[in-house]
Amino acid sequence: MTEPLSYNKYLRVRDLIALQDCLSDPAHHDELLFITIHQAYELWFKQILHEIDAAALALGEDRAPLATRALARVVEIEKLLVTQIHILETMTPINFLGFRDELNPASGFQSMQFREIEFSSGLKDASVLRAFETDEFAAPRLRARFDSPTLGEAFYAYLTRKGLDAPPDDASLDEGERQRRYGQRARAVLEILTHFESRYEEYQLAESLIAHDEHFSLWRYHHVKMVERMVGSKRGTGGSEGVGYLRTTLDKKFFPELWEARTYLDTKHGAAGCPFAGER
């Protein structure tokens, strides 16, 4: 007779709690926390990718509310990921140094799923692909994400089907034409912001995208502050300059047009609607 299903069996708790192998010997008390936090991140990254894929699929089928819901979940997870960073700050810098050397040359820099989220959201970087070239597990996954449309591309394709002028970017075009298209996409967002009642589905969607962008950046910010508090200006275990490198990532944006559109807004929009509306 087979055993009835139980909590431990369904969730494979026996396997799950056997996955935290400390490298320090004797095991340093805080290394378990360090591993647990990183593993928890990777599980949440998996869930975020699941939701991003669902959002992209829904967008392709013009089901904006479904995409918005999936992205709202992503944002709630990201809020948790930001607060999770601070659990690490209960570890003293000297305790971290007690096992830090064992980690060399591993680093969060090599988190495949973090890069998958970046790629799928809109930040594709070929140098990242090269960095994972020899990793049999990560390389094909990253390549697949690199070659797939981003959330931003799916969003602007959806807006185009909704009658807005939001042409895609195309790296084969000259810089002037790319800039012109960028401006058109930002103005399509402006149109949504200034007509949010008649374009409510698009508005909700755009807001969930910018919230995803914002909360991912907030994670970057909390991470760099925590790193500086922990190791000052030491080089990273992954070989980068450390905090100096991390600061250069703070301004990265998944959907720059969504932010740019705010710059185009002015007080007359509030008073008289969108000045571009008459041009079409």
Ligand code: HEM
């Ligand atoms: C004591 C805790 C931590 C320290 C001291 C630390 C330190 C660093 C440093 C110095 C870097 C720069 C790359 C390098 O040279 O290694 C880095 C990158 C990174 N870390 Fe952490 N980290 C910590 C915890 C975490 C946690 C909990 C996560 C969650 C997954 C994480 C994810 C990342 C990611 C994704 C990057 C790459 C960021 C980018 O390139 O934009 N780190 N970390």
